[in-house]
Structures are given as structure tokens and as C-alpha cells.
Amino acid sequence: MGDDQSIFSMIIEGEIPCHKVYEDDLVFAFLDINPFSPGHTLVVPKESTRTLDKLSDESAEALGRVLPRISRAILRVTGAEEFNVIQNNGPNAFQSVFHVHFHIIPKMKDGRGLTFPFKSSPIDHEEAEKLATSIRELLD
Ligand code: 5GP
Numbered sequence: 753m754g755d756d757q758s759i760f761s762m763i764i765e766g767e768i769p770c771h772k773v774y775e776d777d778l779v780f781a782f783l784d785i786n787p788f789s790p791g792h793t794l795v796v797p798k799e800s801t802r803t804l805d806k807l808s809d810e811s812a813e814a815l816g817r818v819l820p821r822i823s824r825a826i827l828r829v830t831g832a833e834e835f836n837v838i839q840n841n842g843p844n845a846f847q848s849v850f851h852v853h854f855h856i857i858p859k860m861k862d863g864r865g866l867t868f869p870f871k872s873s874p875i876d877h878e879e880a881e882k883l884a885t886s887i888r889e890l891l892d
Contacts, residue, residue: 758851761800771877771884774822774891778814781822783880786872788857789864791830791883795822795854802850803841815854823856825890829883832858836866 762768763782770782773793784792795818797811807815823835836857840847859865 757800758849760794760796760849760851760853764796764798771875771880773825773884773887774818776814776818778811779818781818783875783884784855784872785875787875788866788870788872789830789832789860790879791826791832791856791858791887792872793822793826793856793887795819795856797852799852801852803847804839804852805841807852811852819854819856822887822891825887826856826858828890829886830858830860832860832865834859834865838866 759768760780763770764780772780772782774781774795778798779795780798781793781795784794795815797807797815799808799811801807801811804812819837823837827833827835836855836859838855838857839853857866
């Protein structure tokens with residue numbers, strides 16, 4: 753993996769499996785492997801850039817265009833009415849994968865979602881595939 757390659761580049765290239773929910777020429781979105789709540793999605797530019805401040809206008813525009821749409825689909829499918837969008841840049845700012853990404857995290861009525869201290873549990877792949885399929889269908 754080169755300096756500008758990350759695990760997300762491998763997911764985008766299809767070298768590592770994921771539960772994909774959306775793809776266009778510039779953007780790729782898939783379910784987080786350690787979700788804070790069901791439907792926790794990562795929205796990623798295909799451009800391999802470490803932090804948001806380095807991202808091209810073209811990719812930024814493409815991300816801005818789809819974030820609300822993907823959020824709407826996630827809310828519809830999960831039944832959540834509230835959600836967080838977080839975006840971390842740098843290891844001290846909680847970034848662990850060095851490829852720009854936005855987290856869309858549904859806040860469920862039972863409290864699941866973003867909490868402090870942050871708490872996640874491993875993905876349920878069977879439930880995840882159903883969620884990803886439903887979100888993808890809404891976005892097609
Ligand atoms: P960060 O801490 O960088 O903002 O978030 C990185 C996110 O990527 C984490 O929530 C982590 O669970 C997720 N993640 C890391 N590796 C993988 C992977 O291989 N597949 C998926 N679907 N998510 C991943």
C-alpha cells in the first residue's frame with residue numbers, strides 16, 4: 753500500500769468486501785464495520801486524500817451533493833429521526849483511516865448512536881446486508 757493508499761482505496765477498488773450503499777464517479781459509500789448504530793455509513797471520495805483540507809473542489813462538491821441524499825435514505829430505512837455527521841482529520845482528532853470520510857450516524861430513540869465516550873459493537877453482517885440493500889435501492 754503506497755502513502756496515498758488506504759484500506760478505503762482497497763474497498764473502493766473492490767479488493768476488500770464491504771456493504772456498499774452508494775457509488776458514483778467520485779463518491780463511494782458503505783456501512784462502517786464497527787457501527788455506533790445500525791446504518792452507520794461512511795461516505796468517501798474516490799480521490800485518495802488524507803484530510804478534508806487537501807480535498808479537491810470537484811470531490812468536495814460531489815460529496816456535498818450526496819451527503820443529504822444518503823442521510824435521507826438512511827433515516828428512512830432505519831426509522832431514525834436524528835443523526836450525526838462527523839468527519840475526523842488527523843490522529844489526535846480521532847482519525848484512524850487516512851482517507852477522507854464522513855460518518856453518517858443515526859441516533860436511535862433507544863440511545864444507540866454517537867455517545868460520549870464513543871461506543872460501538874461489531875457489525876451484524878446479515879442485518880447489514882439487508883440495510884445496505886435497502887439504502888442502495890433508495891439511492892438508485
Ligand atoms: P475514523 O476514526 O478514521 O474517523 O473512522 C474510521 C472508520 O472506519 C471507523 O469507524 C472504522 O470502524 C471504519 N473501518 C475501518 N476499517 C474498515 C473496513 O475495513 N471496513 C469498513 N466497512 N469500515 C472500516
